[in-house]
Structure formats: structure tokens, C-alpha cells
Amino acid sequence: MYANGGDEMEKPIEKALDECLFFSVKKLDRMLNKLADEAFRKTGLAPTYGFILLILKEKDGIPQKDIAQMLYSAPSTIARFVEKLEYKGYVKTVSEGRLSLVYLTEQGRQFTKEVDGSWEELHQSYKAVLGNEASKELAEIMNEATDKLQKK
Known part of the structure; x- marks a missing residue:
């Protein structure tokens, strides 16, 4: 050819x-x-919504822009996700000056238990195919590459 x-x-x-x-x-x-969509299907949310809730479970009350940075997403994209989570009653936003802080509601905190299960199911689904060690090594290699390319 x-x-x-x-x-x-x-x-x-x-x-x-x-x-x-x-x-x-x-x-x-x-x-x-595909694996993530399947694992999170039972939550009724796309995986990114679940990841936002898991972030808030660990770092409640952080600015939307910090969530965007953690998920490598545009702030406007995260704002739309947060808006939908707020509509569902899982989060609330509080404006502090120019910042929009995001907090889990009690309903959201309870729902993170289901999200935790989906997160674990996702990990198990790819580890079952790739193996635990290979999954860990692949993530490390990809994170190192990302760090190097960001510094470029």
C-alpha cells in the first residue's frame, strides 16, 4: 500500500x-x-455525573472550576452537569463572590453509595480483562504521558 x-x-x-x-x-x-456506561447505567446517570458526585464526596464545597480541572473538562461543560445534578436534588451551588461552590445534598450523599458500586463495577470490568497489575501500569503510563505533554 x-x-x-x-x-x-x-x-x-x-x-x-x-x-x-x-x-x-x-x-x-x-x-x-462502553464499560463505564454499562457500569453506571443502573444509576440513571452518565459516568461523568457519577465522577462529580464522587469528587464532592471527598471534597465537598469546591469550586466548579476545580471540578473541571480534575476531570479535564471545560468549565462550561461541568456547569451543565452540575445544573442537572442540582435539578435532581443531588447537589446545591452557593455563590461566593466570583466562585460557584458545589455541595452534596443529603440525597446526593446517600446516592454516592450507589455511585461507589458503579465505580467499583467499572474497575472490576476492565481488571477482569486486563488484569489488576496491567490496569495499574497502563494508568501510570498514561498519567506520566499526560503530565509530560502538559508541560510541553
């Missing part, structure tokens, strides 16, 4: 894509999203 349109023979495109970090990460992302 002539992937570059020239005379020099190159790798088949499938192999080139498999060796590309960008496409490999996207492929893994899609697979993990």
Missing part, C-alpha cells in the same frame, strides 16, 4: 493507525466509555 501516494511502500494504514498513540488512546477511550 502506498499511504503517502508516492513510490515508497509504507505500512498498511491499519498498522500505522495501531502504532499511532492518538488513535490507540481514542480506541481505548471508546472501549472504556
